[in-house]
Amino acid sequence: MHDMKGTRRSVLAGLALSTLLTTRGEAQTAPPSAGGPTSPGLPQPSETIDLWPDDAPGSPASLPQEMVTERSEDRLVTDRAVLGISVPRLVVFRPDRPNGAALLLSPGGGYKHVVVDKEGYEIARWATARGFTCFVLFYRLPYDGWADRANVPLQDAQRAMRVIRSRYRDYAIDPERVGMMGFSAGGHLCADLGARFDAKIYDPVDDADMLSARPFFAAPIYPVISMTPGIAHPGSRDLLLGDNPTKAMEAAHSPDRNVPDNPPPHFLLHAEDDDVVPVENTLLLRAAVKAKGARVETHLFQNGGHGFGLRKAIGKPVEHWPELWRAWAQTIGFA
Template structure:
């Protein structure tokens, strides 16, 4: 492909803007992918680094951030990123902010993080409806970080606190910041909603004095339980290792860690999910009910796993985003 002079100048200006922005705002470019981006779809131009001075903890071996394109369709990308050492959020600002924000944690089985179908597509949908969306690219627990299975929670807590600390910059209410996650990212979401007060990292700045409790949580077809009878085997092994103790399984099963002050939850799952059994959502619902935490649950007969937005089209499960939006109004998010 030959680039025109105008395209070359535009690319140079974008690169210069990133270089200029990073020292002042702690911005690292979002994961791009080997084949560029599809035409016509807005891509994030703003990111927010969680740890501008370097991520906490240390690595057993160095990592290289890698983006794999899993789609053969140039117009429908399906990128997955691994080897993240600079965790960050890609920001989708709405034209008309409604004052609420949603932090999105995409899935990927803790092997990688899905960029498009559980990240950017959700971010665009939310921004089009007035929500400021933050897609979190968190560090993966199986890549050798010294914080082990707490690694994603460390980043999720920090991300929630950082958005709250920067609320004025994004025209949002610091008390109306929700969490939404998918599959293994649903585990990150549910874990944050259960263990938002857990002391999992050493505070660094004023942001860390703020609460990491989300206003509300929406784990969608989430990995929840580490019980091998219903756990997603791949996520369980990458999170806990090959032979976890029962105590470790319990500590990282959000359904077994729900506090009485957990935020309201919206749960959604397909009963024909062959990757993450629906029992994960049912156990979390039961635990929330037992603690008196408000919870709304939607189960669909068909939908499989990983339906997001694109794979839900034309099925009853396609209704889930509007169901979430209606529920969000009932709990005061929007």
Template structure:
């Protein structure tokens, strides 16, 4: 079993064991003079330090700050020191954490972890996938985006504003990271999968005012991978928690439509890799199926993988011993024709 864990998650040693980071104090990263990654302030297991390189999204601070700003807080949900499961909320300085590969292949993936728009998971759908992909040559940017239920002026568009800005910054700084700006993909999980799907359908939506030269870059990913995504904002398929925090419990049909990616697919959406488990009891598989049908109706290439068993939120660590463990390699095979 140990050999299987190492093989699945990263070549070498203990690949998916995420480190315990530090606390909710925001300090500058020594490597880049940017805001440090979300952290609990506690040391992690030896040999697998947290990444330290970050990119702040907004040079003059994130727009639309609430009158009573949230306080960034990191919660450790695991009791196993060698298998951390952190979540962060109250983000006022949205930023990307960077995973640089030892042997870059010139392609990049921006990851938007899930958390039901209530918080953002750090390890399970962020750092673990960042390590796995960077070990295979991809430069990875894990995005810690603002949460729509925390009072930002952009409301339900606030996370999309961060995702668009992040994609533009990656391209603007492509030379710094040795990547091809034409080979930047997006990947998201659960509510982060909704954000990924929102980006692949509304990459041109004007959800913030341009702030610098980076905003002249396109926000459209060259490919996108929503993984067990929240898609529909309409009952019975909507994830209730994500819907309430994104658009409000009493949102009308027009607001539901505006934030249901399957109802906003343009003809120039990028190719899509979809993954879902049919026994998902948190986000029904119909979410992925609706997006797939909408993409096909617009002639957008879409590869879909449905697994009978897997549940929700499996990421990498919860796939061991199940057929769904094949999904990362399926993604690599698909992405090879688009990114590498």
């Protein structure tokens, strides 16, 4: 069993010193919706948690306007993407029989938008059917005028981890057992939290911010990792760092170059024929985490491409990846 004593002390000490974060008096912001029909037979979530009690840190004078687009032409399979997120929030999926573990999910979208279904709701439905309480994170996008643009997604991820832990009684979860899984650019965010959970990138706003943001594990799936040209996903790099970033900025936002001495266990997954985000991204992170002596489970598949999630993995060997993650999660005491 890996050493979780540091996280356990910080979580329990914070909970002992803080009052539980209460739900804001006003209604929480609804889940992103394109306003059109949804896939028949699929339950749509209604419960959300706004991350920040007031405006999110570094708000621009004019907030972006949230917009959801439906990219699928098949009425049976939705593929929504949301832009202009001004109220970052968690969309909650509760299992019928909670197993005490919570999963924070960060969908991808190249830091241009955040996908709703493929790497958010579909993964959450699969996991809640197996007892996990899931929180899909709709994080702010760095190019929308926020101050400290490159840290904006991580501000939301840190805050999300702390808010979930502060609400542990509401969801019948163990506040220590909150892990994170992210996909593509959301995988970068997941790896960034796994590396920089202790980074001081926003001022505390309430008692929840006394809690640790260290995830129980990090599971970046076909992730963007490096910001180094030639390895980086160009679109994610440009939107996160802006035009002409310095070498120092590239290093500061490449999780493989910022792994701390106490990283959480990592579960890594990539297809070697990924033609969008090179597999080298995952290999760099694996080497960096192993160098710190942390537990790392790595799965490389010959075929799968990019962005397979659940729906595009069907019929290929890579379709077994969720059960591989679940089996690994049992070995670290998460499930």
